[in-house]
Amino acid sequence: MLQEILRSIVERTDGAIASLLMGFDGFKVESFGPQDPSESPKDIEEIGIEFGVIVGNIRRAAQALQAGGTREVAILAEKMVTIIRVVNDDYFVALTMKPDGNPGKGRFMLRTAAPRLLKELS
């Protein structure tokens, strides 16, 4: 079921490459894609580990800045867009996309998937 949710995020977002459910401890729970490995500069797990650490730092900084809990982080780089949605204190879901994809749709898919993923995790 986790796999199905991650698959639907990728399949229903234009330009999506891969999706991933990971713990903030860096351990992958489940992932989907890329279906064409040439689409992704690096493995989705490697991307999750790198950016997961950074989202951990952002959560601490946002708390220090009294901005409250971090909900989402989007990173637009030249060759890849990554959107990370915080599922709960322990897990996040990430989506990588091509730079010409539809990040608005990706954000929407992650936002609606997060409670369903949480339900499967508990």
Place this chain on the structure above:
Amino acid sequence: MLQEILRSIVERTDGAIASLLMGFDGFKVESFGPQDPSESPKDIEEIGIEFGVIVGNIRRAAQALQAGGTREVAILAEKMVTIIRVVNDDYFVALTMKPDGNPGKGRFMLRTAAPRLLKELS
């Protein structure tokens, strides 16, 4: 002129609080807002310093992941949305907004302001 550009970003974005041009070394070049200090949980300069360090880390991670140069980072927290646009290797421009603001407009304003800021800086 820098101040004028930063002012127009805030004034033309619904829900915007403050904007800032800062070096990745953590030194503020110029800022605008907040006009109502109660709108911002922390000073825009403090926010810039905290998130500027993080964007520096993201740039290094994106390069390591072969994703190319980082163009933009958006951080959605419970009480504040922050959008950061990389101007060049040395500078970034940041915009803070209320959570119910219009981040799409904010992104557009930063994207179009970046080359104008760069021209003023050189």
